[in-house]
Every structure is written in structure tokens, then in C-alpha cells.
Amino acid sequence: xxxxxxxxxxxxxxxxxxxxxxxxxxxxxxxxxxxxxxxxxxxxxxxxxxxxxxxxxxxxxxxxxxxxxxxxxxxxxxxxxxxxxxxxxxxxxxxxxxxxxxxxxxxxxxxxxxxxxxxxxxxxxxxxxxxxxxxxxxxxxxxxxxx
Amino acid sequence: xxxxxxxxxxxxxxxxxxxxxxxxxxxxxxxxxxxxxxxxxxxxxxxxxxxxxxxxxxxxxxxxxxxxxxxxxxxxxxxxxxxxxxxxxxxxxxxxxxxxxxxxxxxxxxxxxxxxxxxxxxxxxxxxxxxxxxxxxxxxxxxxxxxxxxxxxxxxxxxxxxxxxxxxxxxxxxxxxxxxxxxxxxxxxxxxxxxxxxxxxxxxxxxxxxxxxxxxxxxxxxxxxxxxxxxxxxxxxxxxxxxxxxxxxxxxxxxxxxxxxxxxxxxxxxxxxxxxxxxxxxxxxxxxxxxxxxxxxxxxxxxxxxxxxxxxxxxxxxxxxxxxxxxxxxxxxxxxxxxxxxxxxxxxxxxxxxxxxxxxxxxxxxxxxxxxxxxxxxxxxxxxxxxxxxxxxxxxxxxxxxxxxxxxxxxxxxxxxxxxxxxxxxxxxxxxxxxxxxxxxxxxxxxxxxxxxxxxxxxxxxxxxxxxxxxxxxxxxxxxxxxxxxxxxxxxxxxxxxxxxxxxxxxxxxxxxxxxxxxxxxxxxxxxxxxxxxxxxxxxxxxxxxxxxx
Numbered sequence: 001x002x003x004x005x006x007x008x009x010x011x012x013x014x015x016x017x018x019x020x021x022x023x024x025x026x027x028x029x030x031x032x033x034x035x036x037x038x039x040x041x042x043x044x045x046x047x048x049x050x051x052x053x054x055x056x057x058x059x060x061x062x063x064x065x066x067x068x069x070x071x072x073x074x075x076x077x078x079x080x081x082x083x084x085x086x087x088x089x090x091x092x093x094x095x096x097x098x099x100x101x102x103x104x105x106x107x108x109x110x111x112x113x114x115x116x117x118x119x120x121x122x123x124x125x126x127x128x129x130x131x132x133x134x135x136x137x138x139x140x141x142x143x144x145x146x147x
Numbered sequence: 148x149x150x151x152x153x154x155x156x157x158x159x160x161x162x163x164x165x166x167x168x169x170x171x172x173x174x175x176x177x178x179x180x181x182x183x184x185x186x187x188x189x190x191x192x193x194x195x196x197x198x199x200x201x202x203x204x205x206x207x208x209x210x211x212x213x214x215x216x217x218x219x220x221x222x223x224x225x226x227x228x229x230x231x232x233x234x235x236x237x238x239x240x241x242x243x244x245x246x247x248x249x250x251x252x253x254x255x256x257x258x259x260x261x262x263x264x265x266x267x268x269x270x271x272x273x274x275x276x277x278x279x280x281x282x283x284x285x286x287x288x289x290x291x292x293x294x295x296x297x298x299x300x301x302x303x304x305x306x307x308x309x310x311x312x313x314x315x316x317x318x319x320x321x322x323x324x325x326x327x328x329x330x331x332x333x334x335x336x337x338x339x340x341x342x343x344x345x346x347x348x349x350x351x352x353x354x355x356x357x358x359x360x361x362x363x364x365x366x367x368x369x370x371x372x373x374x375x376x377x378x379x380x381x382x383x384x385x386x387x388x389x390x391x392x393x394x395x396x397x398x399x400x401x402x403x404x405x406x407x408x409x410x411x412x413x414x415x416x417x418x419x420x421x422x423x424x425x426x427x428x429x430x431x432x433x434x435x436x437x438x439x440x441x442x443x444x445x446x447x448x449x450x451x452x453x454x455x456x457x458x459x460x461x462x463x464x465x466x467x468x469x470x471x472x473x474x475x476x477x478x479x480x481x482x483x484x485x486x487x488x489x490x491x492x493x494x495x496x497x498x499x500x501x502x503x504x505x506x507x508x509x510x511x512x513x514x515x516x517x518x519x520x521x522x523x524x525x526x527x528x529x530x531x532x533x534x535x536x537x538x539x540x541x542x543x544x545x546x547x548x549x550x551x552x553x554x555x556x557x558x559x560x561x562x563x564x565x566x567x568x569x570x571x572x573x574x575x576x577x578x579x580x581x582x583x584x585x586x587x588x589x590x591x592x593x594x595x596x597x598x599x600x601x602x603x604x605x606x607x608x609x610x611x612x613x614x615x616x617x618x619x620x621x622x623x624x625x626x627x628x629x630x631x632x633x634x635x636x637x638x639x640x641x642x643x644x645x646x647x648x649x650x651x652x653x654x655x656x657x658x659x660x661x662x663x664x665x666x667x668x669x670x671x672x673x674x675x676x677x678x679x680x681x682x683x684x685x686x687x688x689x690x691x692x693x694x695x696x697x
Contacts, residue, residue: 075522
């Protein structure tokens, strides 16, 4: 009997994230949250998923040139896999620093670019893996373990 | 159709089912308008009649607004109810002041109410000002509350209890004005005047479906002390009559523009003096803001005023006046009476310390149940819902009786609807079955349908036919004909049988009246290869075979 946390989560749905679509910003993370809400996950879990999904989605919109978010579920785990074919993150350590941002002036005017995206994702997930290299896109795998 | 129901002191006439917004099946056409209008997806159409799922309904009244057949009703306490009490008190929403044009003042409205059988009339605008102060005070005492949400719109409270339970803690625990008014009237005014409690009834007057509570209302938020809610549409006619020839000898109005402004969305936000207030009106807009709130994207907000009705209460489903004209009247009244409230803030603080503004019950969360109590099963059900949704056309046509394809898929997986309810799925099933069992044509059937004589090889008549080939060159047939084909040719010699066997052809059809040679017929018998004969040429025969679908 595998412990609940090690149960391989089921694939549920793949969402498309459109590039530079600020008007639709956050729609995917809302859809992800509503899906999990319908299944019946707790409010606490939903809050963390919403933050991770939103920040990851915005990164794909602003920097990744569009991509996708896939949702995997098991009773004890929510896994978000967020991918894009964008320019990649040249220095991941730098990107994980709070306050560091490559947002354009236009983005900052909209309220983005606080440099808290990746740190927020890290803070709200239990396991985080980021695969990226310049010119080869970025893949982020975030897992939220349910207690 | 309706029946009198007693619920403690709350005597109301409620229609079928007990839910305060209800659909009259005799008038309902089963069109999709209310189905689509409902933001909570609380309506289903079954056997051509719409019905409301009470556990999903927040009583916003949007369905009531769009029904073209008058089949949807909002219940109201009938005005006649007032006469049953010796001490009936009117506590009308200040929105009422906006309903009678520029010339009628709030004071006149209050005086006219008194002529309708109410023993006392309370200026709720004044109480709304006190409420603004109490909410502001609560926010000042609780700086960690970011934001506090006004509880004035019961539909919003139900929406939060149903879909955003994580935000329940943000609802300001300050009694909404109508409940506060009723409480003060019963606990203070009635006692002061020496009224026996059983003779006292407080009637709120509002343009609001959400404030109507029915006996089967899953109680999300108590509305204690309020004995009835009379809609604007119910009271308007009599009130117009009462305004005629009114003598203005008394001043009942105490409120300023600060209270009058509660009629509009933004009126509360303007009166609650904290940094960063936000007002939002309209169901979908409220949902958008609550989503942002739940996602933590409105962190600096201190006070949220939300109304499901467009432009606030003056946009309610039971208003009489056009909402923009009502807004114009409200603005004029605000300018006339000024925005400075004359309430005594010290007194409000004292009342708060005396717990007069405190909620007596709490708010009961009423979330929709998870797909399954077992999380494993819930996930599998969600997968099944996703899979079914992917098969559906996504047209959101409503023919199945559900508002959209995803909801229909959920209903099916949860056993509340059948897949065949969707006309697309019904046809799809039929098409799938046809694809899996293609009809098989045999040589015998072709011979029968085209009237071809069987000259030899009758044993092979049940062979399946899968195409045709017309050629008189054997090497061409050897190179190009496909197995199972009908071979149309003028060649009658015995080698055609050999070719037919080698290429596993279904049958040989001799065209243009040719007959098989004797040895050909014998070989065909031996090999069981049918030889059919036709008087027609290859061209015509091929055409007829094509028409049969070969």
C-alpha cells in the first residue's frame, strides 16, 4: 500500500496560456481553482494552488511567450506542470530572489513586476522543480501536498 | 397556488416549493432564458418546465428579470398583513426615496407610509448612517481585517457562503440595517412605548428578492426581528395614493445624503471612512472581485461593498422606477441634504460596546458538497466529467436542460441527468454503433438487387463484396484489382477463374450478354467462384453498382 503522498496523481486537464494576453490574465488559474473546488479540496489548499497557478501563469504570459498548464491530482497531492517555449531563465538563482524582476515599464504600470512571482510560488508549494535553459523554454513542476 | 405559512412571527404567502423565488409550471414555456441568466447555474429544465435548485440559489432575482412569460415570481409579504398588527412599524430601505421623482421628498415618503396602516415609521436612512459608522468603527478596531465586507446584500452573503467560504471571515459582523432597525424597534422603542410584544411587527420594505425568506430557505443568515418584507412593487400603488394631498406637518426624516446614498452602489463605500474602499455591482462583476479577493490580489483593500443588482439596490428586481432615473433622483437628494451625517458617533460606539450591533447567530457556510466524500472517487468523477465534456459539442444550447455542457456532464456523472438527454449525444451513439457494425453486402444481394443471372459457382454467393474492378486485360487485373472486388469483364475463358482465385475476387461478372465457356463454368463450380451474367455493358453496370454503394 503506497503512502498517499507517493500515489501517482491522475492527469486531469491541460489549459492553454496565451502570450501577452493581459486582458485574460488569471483566467487559467481561476479555472484551475474552480476545478479543484468542484472536486472538493479544502479552502487552504485552494488558496495555495491559486497563488502558485496565478504567478506561474503570469510568468508564461509576460515572459514565456505563451504555453500551457497541466493539472494532476491525487487525494493527497496537486501537481501543476507549467511549460513554455520561451527564452528560458538565464540565471535561476537571481530570478528566485525577492525583488528581482525583468518586467518592462508597461508591465510595472499594471502592477506587475514586484519580483515576487517565483518566490511566491516557492513559498506556497511543497515541492518545486524548474527546468530551464536559455533558448530552450521553461518547465515548472510545483506540488502541493495536502495534509 | 399559494398558501399561508406561519414561521414564528413571520407570516408570508409562499408559492409552490417554499422557496421565495419560484417558477409557476403553468406559465413556464421551458425556454432557456432563465437557465442562461442564472449565474449560480441553479436552474434546470425538466420535461419542458424550469425549476430552481434551492441549494444553489442565492435569490438574486436575475431569472425573475428575464422571464418573458411572467412565470417566475418573487414572493412578498402582502400589504394586507400590516393591518393584522396593532403596532406595525415600517422600516423602508432608503432606496424607496428614489422611486417617486424629483418633487417628492424623503420626508413625504415617510409620512405617506404612515397613512398605509403603519403605527410608526422609522427613517432607515438614519439607521444606515449609524450602520456606516459602526462598520467603520469595527474596521478601526480590527486593523487585521482586510477587507471587511458589508453584509447588507443577502445575495452576496449567500454567494460567499456557497462559493467562497474562505471569505466568510471577512464579512463584517455588524447587523445589516434592516435587522438592526428591527432589533432596536422591538427591544427599545416597543418597550419604551409600552407595546405588548405580540402586537408589534416590523416590516422592511425593499426592492429585493434576496431579503425574502421562505420557510424552506436554507438558513445562511438569520433575519431575526424582521416580521415581513414588502416589495416596492407591492407597496408602490398604495403609496402613490397616500402621497396625494399629503400634509407635511411632521418631520420624520433624520437622514442626510449619507444615508440616502445607500440606495446606490458606492453609498456605503463613501460613508465608511477608511483608506481603500471598493464598491462593485452586478452579479458577474461581484464574482470577479471575489475571485480576485480569494486569490489574494486585493491585499490593501479595507472595505468592500458588493451588490448583485446593477448599480446597487436601486437596480433591484422589484423596483418600480427606472434605475438611472432613480439614481438621478438620489443624486439630487444627496446634493440637497448634503453628505454630512448628523449621527452621534459616540453613541454608536456605545451601542457597539453594548453589543447592539452584534450578530445573534453566525453565518452558516453552505458550500456545494464535493463530488464524492472519498477524495479518490471525487478525482475519478472529475476525470469522468472532463472526459464527457470533451465529447459534448460545447454549444451551451440548453436543450438538455442544463445551462452549459460542463454542468450537464457533472449532472450526468452525479446521476442527476442521463447522457441521452443531450440530443447530440443521442445521435452520436447511433452513429458510433453504425460505424462499428457496417452493413455487409454479399454477391447474392448484388445479384438479387441488379437482377443478374448466376451462371456458375453458386456455392460462393455469400462472399462479401468490397469494391469493383472493370478490365479485360488479365495482367491489369492481376496488378491492380483488390481482394473482395466484383470483376466486370467480357472475357469468358477459364483463365478468368484462375485470376479470380489468385486475387481472391468476390465474383466474375460477364457483361454485354457474354456467357461463360463450358470449361469456365466447370472450373468456377470447382473453385466456388460465382460467375454472374448481365446483358448490360460494363459502363452501365458499374454505374448501377456505384449507386448501390459499392
